[in-house]
Amino acid sequence: MTNTETLYQEAVELLQQLIRTQSFSKEEDQTALILQDFLSRHRVPTHRKLNNLWAYNKHFDPSKPTILLNSHHDTVKPNSGYTRDPFDAAIVDGKLYGLGSNDAGGCLVSLISVFLHFYDRTDLKYNFCLATTAEEEISGRNGLELVIPDLGKLEFAIVGEPTLMQLAIAERGLMVLDCTAHGKAGHAAREEGENAIYKALADIEWFRNYRFANESELFGPIKMSVTIINAGSQHNVVPAACTFTVDVRVTDAYRNEEVLNIIKEQVSCDVVPRSIRLKPSSIDKNHPIVQAGIAMGRETYGSPTTSDQSLLDIPSLKMGPGDSARSHTADEFIYLDEIREGIALYIKMLESIN
CATH class of the missing domain: 3.30.70.360 (Alpha-Beta Plaits)
Structure with a gap:
């Protein structure tokens, strides 16, 4: 188990590296390599299919239920309104700028940090499966959907999307x-x-x-x-x-x-x-992970936007640092404090059910 301040510092550095690497949907091979290398340096074995990576906690126990931690590393293309270099990853006044910083890089690196926090634990009630996936921005078939059959039986999922760390318990x-x-x-x-x-x-x-x-x-x-x-x-x-x-x-x-x-x-x-793949999704308000969030002052709501949640047939909670209103905007950014808070809140919620 690594201390949260170290996890936070490494998360910011990883996010900067990801921002500096172009990863438009279907072109995420280089960010997949970055993520693979990062996890390898933490001695985490990974599985890869196309541009999707997944890994399990060190002491995985098949008799225990498994929580999926998922977010994506593809981005949209920068719009014409940018006044900054979208790949610069500059930090100014507590904000980390760059394409994909808010949607969903902050969520992705925070969930990776959370996975590493629990990775070595032997006393968990749940296993963890981390999946960093591709093609979310285009609802592509070679992203999360491609690897779901490989992940094994899953109890529920936390899908990392910017929600200001509020609890999106349903999605259209x-x-x-x-x-x-x-x-x-x-x-x-x-x-x-x-x-x-x-x-x-x-x-x-x-x-x-x-x-x-x-x-x-x-x-x-x-x-x-x-x-x-x-x-x-x-x-x-x-x-x-x-x-x-x-x-x-x-x-x-x-x-x-x-x-x-x-x-x-x-x-x-x-x-x-054209497709019936993009399903509505939800998780019961009385689910332990939702109740853990409510106990920490988080609010529940229904999300109008579509994410990889729509591809899952298990209860799923959409939650992450950053603000959905900043997604796909010019000069996209995330506050560093949002990443710090995101890691801490994710860990606190998952500790409370473990």
Whole structure:
């Protein structure tokens, strides 16, 4: 067990090294090497698949439940509003600047520190699995989803995303639906054809007004928004098809498959989901890890943003240092004190259940 001040200093240095190394989604091979080398220097054996790394506590006991500690090391590309070098990793007035510093580098290095804190312990009630994963920013298939089958049985997860160290106990899922209303082409000047736009309008009105029977305690109703529509080729031809796209934000009151089936039963258009992978997720407010956080003055809430939590089929808590409002902004930064506090709070919460 390493003292927390040493863990904090090493975490900041590791984060600076990660910031200085470009790691756009699908291009995280160099940051994976940095993380592998860091853990190796701490004598932690690692497993790697593509740009994903995972490791277990030294005295792993298969008879005990396992906690997953997960965060990602990929970043978005810097936007045009940056006034600083996004890869500089400068520390100014207690802030560490740089691309990925807040989302989710601070969370990542804090969870690595927590893993190292517990790594050598022989008296734990839980095992720990640390997973540092890729492609989170694009919901890619070669990130956490790729390695979940390799991680073994997991009891619950802490997913590191910037939440100001508050407790995101639920997260909306996401489905994008491509819909097609079918009509029959004809001349607009004569009583010919069947206008697909008019058929689509009835379904669009349904998406606008329908309320699902079950509502989430945290999020309220499921939100469906028609965001794109296309039809027609010229002014005098009744269109035979009208396509439109629906953004569906699913709550923890339903599974994605249930919502999709209800929609298909209610509308006349063809409905094709681009994916049903990004599931709503939650953890019971009475779960020991949540209660540990509440006992330390942390607040619970439902997160409107989507993360790798959506790929897990186990209870999961989203929590981490940094502020979601800073994610993907120009001149992204994290306060050093947020990293220090993050490590201490994670450890205190996990100590209380161990």
